Amino acid sequence: MSSSAFSNLPDAQGFFGRFGGQFVPPELKAVMDDISAAYEDIRQRDDFQQELAMLLADYVGRPSPVFYARRLSEKLGGARIYLKREDLNHTGAHKINHCLGEALLAKFMGKTKVIAETGAGQHGVALATACALVGIPCEIHMGQVDIEKEHPNVTRMKILGATLVPVTRGTATLKDAVDSAFEEYLKDPQNFIYAIGSVVGPHPFPGMVRDFQSVIGREARAQFLEREGRLPDRVVACVGGGSNAIGMFTAFLDDNEVQLVGVEPAGDGLDTDRHAATLTLGKPGEIHGMACYVLEDAEGNPLPVHSIASGLDYPGVGPQHSYLKDLGRVDYQSVSDQECLDAFMTLSRVEGIIPALESAHAVAWAIREAPALSPEQTILVNLSGRGDKDADYVADKLGL
Incomplete structure (x- = not known):
């Protein structure tokens, strides 16, 4: 391509x-x-x-850094995990x-x-x-x-x-x-x-x-090349509507050696009706003025969807993500609510970084996949936001 x-x-x-x-x-x-x-x-x-x-530069604080999550990588074994720190932007997200x-x-x-x-x-x-x-x-x-x-x-x-x-x-x-x-x-x-x-x-x-979000990927690509002398093996981001993911992926679309992974919310499980895995289980349709993959009922109405992360709780998805799914350029997978919560707590306690529940989906995928890879391989996670907004909700849910 x-x-x-x-x-x-x-x-x-x-x-x-x-x-x-x-x-x-x-x-x-x-x-x-x-x-x-x-x-x-x-x-x-x-x-x-x-x-x-x-x-x-002067208001948002860009460029956001790329951080090597050393303790998390060592805890998991396998691939080295890096985080693109969009959580450090003014207002706390991409x-x-x-x-x-x-x-x-x-x-x-x-x-x-x-x-x-x-x-x-x-x-x-x-x-x-x-x-x-x-x-x-x-x-x-x-x-x-x-x-x-x-x-x-x-x-x-x-x-x-x-x-x-x-x-x-x-x-x-x-x-x-x-x-x-x-x-x-x-x-x-x-x-x-x-x-x-x-x-x-x-x-x-x-x-x-x-276009406005593509600054994420442009920065990350240059930063990773400067740090490692090569591109990451895998680039991963959560996908609801898909802005943080497309912002990261755009800079890597022509780098065929880089696996791009979009992580959707599996919620309570793909075998239940409480998920928002549009690209995984949806079909082409129309919603909110666009054609894209949609989770819908037999009459063509959008289904009720669920995710522990409010920002991913959507029955449609960006049309470019739908296109990239059909091309096979991006691999769209899913992570459950429980995996998301586990990743939220793990990153918080191992690296001192509290992620947004949305971003924790991408972190969860990295946690799940890294141990099966070699230490020479790298995973770059777009940490799209910080978890201040989710802290009380998670604390109540986990009884902290």
Whole structure:
């Protein structure tokens, strides 16, 4: 597969192969096309790129380091495990990378309000932060279940000045928050902008969010080469919507010697109805304005899904991930809630790093696979966020 096969995607209609596109009402298509045109304009401008680069360095604290988890590697035996420390970014996760870009785009377009959904709350916190920085009102829709699980992030959003809208319909989780936010956006799409929190939704968002997140992989690739003199054998990241994973994978897509692994939530088990393993058990469909793999019932409605990690609790997935699954370029596997919890505690107590429950899925995969590999082999994990938001929930669950 040549680099052009990846770098030229999405196409002009927003498709990655058969996935992606713009499955929206005609009146909304014009608005999406305006956003696409504005993004294509702003991304070519030196002043925009310079301002974004300055903020990523001086505000976010990039580049985030690559850390050799020596004690964890020695405890497990086998492959050496490295962590790309996105948890050290301002606001505590990778989400700030694209939220700054989206907030600057909203400012450029003269929008009067930024609307978004959030699951674990990291996108909500990052967007509230970015909107405070550029001076645009921000409204965040969040499922009631997630509000109760992620109380620290709820407090942070309110302190930052965001309006928080609790969503109690359906399963009161991420999918329902997306529906609620989209309905609010449709009230005035000319003046509002919906800042989607992952590489999902109608074109141009999957490609745009990927572009903003690709800084993760560019940094990690250069850092690993400088440190090891070669590329990692395996690069792994958790996948819900898939922004942190696509941000990491993009820099390695043409390095065929590097195995790319996306880790989905198996929840209570793939043989139950309490999981969110979309790429593992889903089928091609449509959700939230895009074609992608979807977990759906016989009537084509999205299924209720489950993950201990609120940010992975989604019945769809980014269209580029769907494309990469069909190509076989990325190996999508899954990790259970229990494996995630074990990894959360292991990394905390062996390396002194408390990971987000989302990120702990990728850590769990590394913990599971490393012992069977040789010490000459390496695993690079994208540690997409820190676990402050999850600490009380985990402590209660484990009786700590």
